[in-house]
Amino acid sequence: MGRARPGDWLILFAGLTLAIGLWLRQADSLEGRVIVRLDGKVAIETSLRLNRQIEINGPLGISRIEIRDGRVRVARDPSPRQLCVRQGWIAPGGAAICLPNRVSVENAAAGYDTLNY
16 A cells, blocks of 8 residues: 555545535435415425414414424414314424315425335
8 A cells, every 4th residue: 555646635535525415415305394385375485493483364364383493383273173273293294284264284394204124
């Protein structure tokens, strides 16, 4: 074994750059997303990383969606039975549908359907 030549360093640098770039791309694609729809049309699409409250004005009134600590839930809704509020925090890949107010919230976070070996 001899000393490393300039071409060796270039290949090492290119390989590290490629590995870091692929890792960053994968991390960005797995970021959780929240999709809020009104009447079946996307009203808001945002990240689960941002702690915030979103208000959507449906036919019955305002539905409040809360995003906190990478989770999402319907915090308040004017629907009479409050089913989507009682659902609580929405699991990754799950959704809450407030039918009377025509609002739906989807937790589009990356979850595992199956595990392969």
